[in-house]
Amino acid sequence: MHREHGGLDIGVYGARGVPSTYSGYETFLTLLLPELARRGDRVTMYCRSGEEFTSTSWRGVRRKVLPAVPGKNFSTLSHGLVASLAARVARHDVVLVVNVANAPYCAIGRYTGQPTVLNVDGQEWLRGKWGKAARTVFHRSARVARRTANALIADGAAMADVYRDEFDSDTTVIPYCVTTDDWRPDEKPVRNLGLEPGGYVLIAGRHNPENNIDAIAREYAASDLPMPLVVLGTANYDSPVTAAIAELARTDERVRLIGHVGDRNAFFDLVHHAAVYVHGHSVGGTNPSLVEAMGVGARIAAFDTPFSRETLGPDATCFELDGHSFAETIGRVISDEPSVDAKVRAEAAARAREVFSVDAVVTAYRDLLAATAASRRTTVLRTRWASGS
Numbered sequence: 275m276h277r278e279h280g281g282l283d284i285g286v287y288g289a290r291g292v293p294s295t296y297s298g299y300e301t302f303l304t305l306l307l308p309e310l311a312r313r314g315d316r317v318t319m320y321c322r323s324g325e326e327f328t329s330t331s332w333r334g335v336r337r338k339v340l341p342a343v344p345g346k347n348f349s350t351l352s353h354g355l356v357a358s359l360a361a362r363v364a365r366h367d368v369v370l371v372v373n374v375a376n377a378p379y380c381a382i383g384r385y386t387g388q389p390t391v392l393n394v395d396g397q398e399w400l401r402g403k404w405g406k407a408a409r410t411v412f413h414r415s416a417r418v419a420r421r422t423a424n425a426l427i428a429d430g431a432a433m434a435d436v437y438r439d440e441f442d443s444d445t446t447v448i449p450y451c452v453t454t455d456d457w458r459p460d461e462k463p464v465r466n467l468g469l470e471p472g473g474y475v476l477i478a479g480r481h482n483p484e485n486n487i488d489a490i491a492r493e494y495a496a497s498d499l500p501m502p503l504v505v506l507g508t509a510n511y512d513s514p515v516t517a518a519i520a521e522l523a524r525t526d527e528r529v530r531l532i533g534h535v536g537d538r539n540a541f542f543d544l545v546h547h548a549a550v551y552v553h554g555h556s557v558g559g560t561n562p563s564l565v566e567a568m569g570v571g572a573r574i575a576a577f578d579t580p581f582s583r584e585t586l587g588p589d590a591t592c593f594e595l596d597g598h599s600f601a602e603t604i605g606r607v608i609s610d611e612p613s614v615d616a617k618v619r620a621e622a623a624a625r626a627r628e629v630f631s632v633d634a635v636v637t638a639y640r641d642l643l644a645a646t647a648a649s650r651r652t653t654v655l656r657t658r659w660a661s662g663s
Contacts, residue, residue, distance in 0.1 A: 287361060288354060289319075311334030318336040321340070341545060354376040375394075391427065394427065396557050398412040418439075420441065431447055431659060431660060444652075447659045448635060448659065459547070477554060478544075479553075481516045488553050506541070545570055559581055563584070569630075571622060585634065
């Protein structure tokens with residue numbers, strides 16, 4: 275029901291909860307939801323059991339913890355079902371759902387009069403961490419999403435193309451956003467790891483096959499690049515990627531496996547002070563960690579995909595994993611003159627502020643949520659990002 279002050283009553287599910295440093299839409303919701311609350315909306319996040327939450331609210335966002343079956347294959351689906359029912363009982367004006375696996379549950383709201391907006395995120399059906407059955411679930415969920423949700427959000431024009439071409443689905447294009455307002459460069463987190471600012475190459479992300487972290491580490495180890503390769507991130511399951519990197523670290527002193535860095539500002543410092551930040555993601559969409567790296571003025575080299583090129587813009591530095599392109603690209607970047615390096619970093623930060631600003635992204639989300647709540651029909655908005663960033 276609409277509130278007297280004019281705000282929306284918004285339910286949210288599909289992520290572990292807020293705040294989160296897990297990456298992806300988890301960190302995005304940590305930015306989006308408090309800002310919606312600050313603008314006058316009543317926001318309820320349905321959090322997943324097994325996470326640690328010490329209060330029932332956070333920065334104006336109400337938190338309700340609901341059960342989930344443990345395990346990477348069942349946690350999302352079990353929690354999504356329970357959360358969709360809880361959201362319907364709560365009679366929110368509109369429900370925001372993340373993760374396309376939850377598409378079937380969106381029907382519970384849509385066909386009982388509760389409008390639902392679904393952020394489809396990336397191409398989960400292509401992710402190597404999932405077995406065949408899970409990939410089938412994701413693909414079928416993507417196929418039915420246009421019939422179960424009132425509105426679909428794609429996080430980039432390239433992802434919108436995927437949904438139009440493969441699933442005949444229209445989407446509203448709204449990317450993830452970035453803010454680094456509370457961050458100032460600090461060398462201490464870098465030096466605490468025995469590293470020198472500007473003296474290492476960094477790669478970070480979940481240790482899933484499609485992020486290419488192990489493949490990049492192997493190509494780095496096979497090269498004569500002189501700097502340490504610092505590897506951040508983990509997996510929430512027993513990942514062969516982590517095992518492969520750990521083995522490389524045992525045999526090549528340049529490869530350093532650090533693991534997860536939970537302190538957001540310390541993570542930003544490590545990204546900012548790297549000679550090169552390597553982005554290896556291959557599967558779909560505007561990746562929040564890439565946008566964050568731009569925001570802190572990182573020098574970025576990305577695995578060549580339409581999604582990374584859309585995010586980075588026309589001057590993107592990209593590489594292939596073909597045995598020579600990666601090492602040549604990194605070697606070329608680290609040999610740039612300091613003035614060139616500084617210019618490229620400044621341009622990346624400026625693009626992040628201009629294209630992926632919190633204000634613009636939150637406003638677009640708010641407009642779509644309000645339009646969907648009002649119409650209760652299929653809703654698609656034309657945004658500034660629809661033709662590519």
